[in-house]
Amino acid sequence: MRMARIIMGMPVSVDIIGTPTPEIFEKIFGYFTWVDETFSTYKKESEISRINSGELKLKDASEKVQKVFKLCEETKEITNGAFDIYKKDGTCDPSGLVKGWAIYQASFLLKAEGYENFFIEAGGDIQVSGHNEDKGPWRVGIRDPFKKDSLLKIVALANGEGIATSGTYERGQHIYDPRTGKAVTDLVALTVIGKNCYEADRFATAAFVMGNKALSFIQSRSELEAVVTHVGGKEEMTAGFNKYIVK
Amino acid sequence: MKSITKKITLGAVVIVAFIGYAYETYLKPSTTTPITSVTPTGTVATPTGTTGSTGATGSTSGTYKDGTYTGSVADAYFGSVQVAVNITAGKISNVTFLQYPNDRGTSKQINAGAMPRLSAEAVAAQSANVNIVSGATQTSQAFEQSLQAALSQAAA
Numbered sequence: 573m574r575m576a577r578i579i580m581g582m583p584v585s586v587d588i589i590g591t592p593t594p595e596i597f598e599k600i601f602g603y604f605t606w607v608d609e610t611f612s613t614y615k616k617e618s619e620i621s622r623i624n625s626g627e628l629k630l631k632d633a634s635e636k637v638q639k640v641f642k643l644c645e646e647t648k649e650i651t652n653g654a655f656d657i658y659k660k661d662g663t664c665d666p667s668g669l670v671k672g673w674a675i676y677q678a679s680f681l682l683k684a685e686g687y688e689n690f691f692i693e694a695g696g697d698i699q700v701s702g703h704n705e706d707k708g709p710w711r712v713g714i715r716d717p718f719k720k721d722s723l724l725k726i727v728a729l730a731n732g733e734g735i736a737t738s739g740t741y742e743r744g745q746h747i748y749d750p751r752t753g754k755a756v757t758d759l760v761a762l763t764v765i766g767k768n769c770y771e772a773d774r775f776a777t778a779a780f781v782m783g784n785k786a787l788s789f790i791q792s793r794s795e796l797e798a799v800v801t802h803v804g805g806k807e808e809m810t811a812g813f814n815k816y817i818v819k
Numbered sequence: 820m821k822s823i824t825k826k827i828t829l830g831a832v833v834i835v836a837f838i839g840y841a842y843e844t845y846l847k848p849s850t851t852t853p854i855t856s857v858t859p860t861g862t863v864a865t866p867t868g869t870t871g872s873t874g875a876t877g878s879t880s881g882t883y884k885d886g887t888y889t890g891s892v893a894d895a896y897f898g899s900v901q902v903a904v905n906i907t908a909g910k911i912s913n914v915t916f917l918q919y920p921n922d923r924g925t926s927k928q929i930n931a932g933a934m935p936r937l938s939a940e941a942v943a944a945q946s947a948n949v950n951i952v953s954g955a956t957q958t959s960q961a962f963e964q965s966l967q968a969a970l971s972q973a974a975a
Contacts, residue, residue, distance in 0.1 A: 576914040582956050585914075695956035704950050715954030726949055739955030763953060 577601050580608040580671075582695035588682065589689035589705055596685055600678050604694065607674040610637065613665050624663040644669055647774045651789070655778035656750035672736055672773020675699045679769070692769075697736040697776075699769035700729045711818060717741040717761040717801050724807070725799060727765065727816040734769025738762050738780035739801075749781045758783030761801040764790060765816055771795065885909070 575597050576585035586600050612618045619637045622628035630641060644666050647655045657664040671694060678692050679699045689702030691710055700710040709730035716722040717739055729735065739761035740747060747756045762780045766772035775796055779786040790798040790810050797813040889903045905913040 574915070577912070578910075585951070587950070691951055693951055693953075696952070696954040697956075698951055698953055710951070711949045713949035713952040715952055717955070723949070723952065735953045737953045737955050742955040761955060 575601075579604040580612065580694065581614070584692075584694040586682075586693075587691050588687050589702070590687065592687065596682065596687065599681055599685075600692065603678050603681060604674060607670065610634070611640070611666060611670045611674075613667065620664070620666065640666055640670060640673065643673065643770075643774075647778060651775075651778040651782075653751050654749070654781045654789075655774060658750070660753055668777035669770075669774045671695060672697055672734065672769045672771070672776075675773070676734065676768045676770040697734070697769055697773050699732075699734045701732050703730070714763050714799065715761075718805065724761075724763075724801070726818045728818045729765070729816065731767075733765050733767060734772035735763060735765050736769060736772035736776040737764075738776040747777075747780055756781050756783055758803060759786060759800055760803055762786055762798060763800075764796055764798045765813070767795045 573592055574585060574587040576583055578584070579601060584601065584604050586597060588596065608618075609615060610618055611620050613620055613624070615621060616625075619628060619633050623630055623633060623637075630638065633641075641657075644655070644657045644664075647669060648657075655668065657666045657668070659665065675692050675694050675697055676699055679690075679701055682690050682692070683701070687701075689704070691698055691700045693699075696715075698710075698712060700712075704710050709728035712727050712729055712735055713723040714725045714727065714735075714737065716724045718741070727735070738747065739759075740756075741760055748754065749756055759780055762776055764772045764776040764779065766775060775790065775793070776798075779789050779798065782789050784802075787798060787800055787808055787810060790796045797810045797816065799807065799809045799813055801807050885906050885908065887903055887905050903915040905915075
């Protein structure tokens, strides 16, 4: 059964194979509501907003927030600063990591209740588990950045992978290189498949910033595969991406 | 062959009709144009509202009456899927997909560049080839618009 709700300003959908209860859906949507209330830069009372306003010190923030900041720091190091939640004015915005992290955390809530076959999707990033209704791999379409109603590729995910897409074709130019402050204009879209949605999302965010160097960065990491669409329309994939594609 | 042509034509009519409806409803919110039900032959959009009437009456705003509405989203190639949408305080509060197309017999390998879509979520359910779609985050507005286009009689 599948349900969807708009939380964090984006559609969140959960599809659970079997006989899920209404309560488990509420639990998952409730979790995303908590994520929104805690991490949203649009909510004045969130811990992130209060950290940014100076009202709350990071060392006094909740355990989960401190954990996320630690993950952001690690990601910054791995990507040589291409991922950096701090802006020039000293405020921070961890949303490039929080979304995938939250989706991944939510999957543990489902597993704890004994659900093994499901997906959780929020704003175009997806965590799968087990198999779909037909007992096959989850079949995920990747949107074509140039043709609104078309798919670039269809991939089959059979091992609990996560998939995340960064792109400028929906919300316009909103991705900036934290090292230079400049808008990133090499790529239009980048989709990463990782061993879970946390990995896929943080590296989709970071790699997009790397522009023309994105693909070689992803290629250098063994647990990631990606497909990118350049501004001119050229499409490129990492060597191992092909194994996911459904013909 | 002929029936597929018919299906495609029907689908195109449906899509054009829904786009026209969505334009009327969302790009001109201040008009008082009464909502006409968009039901070309073969599609069904019958709300089973828990509040208010089920008939389409004149609309004076772009919001929706609270209640639960069941609608069919018709896809030209794969058949239809039912969605139940809860409207609370005039906005979509929940979407439940009631059925997926089970008939795989008529599905065929669709060229990924040719798939018609009414909404990202609905298409994922409709398509025999994909369960879900990954893309850059849509605005919630875009999602709502495409889903509400399927509920042509849910207007307040």
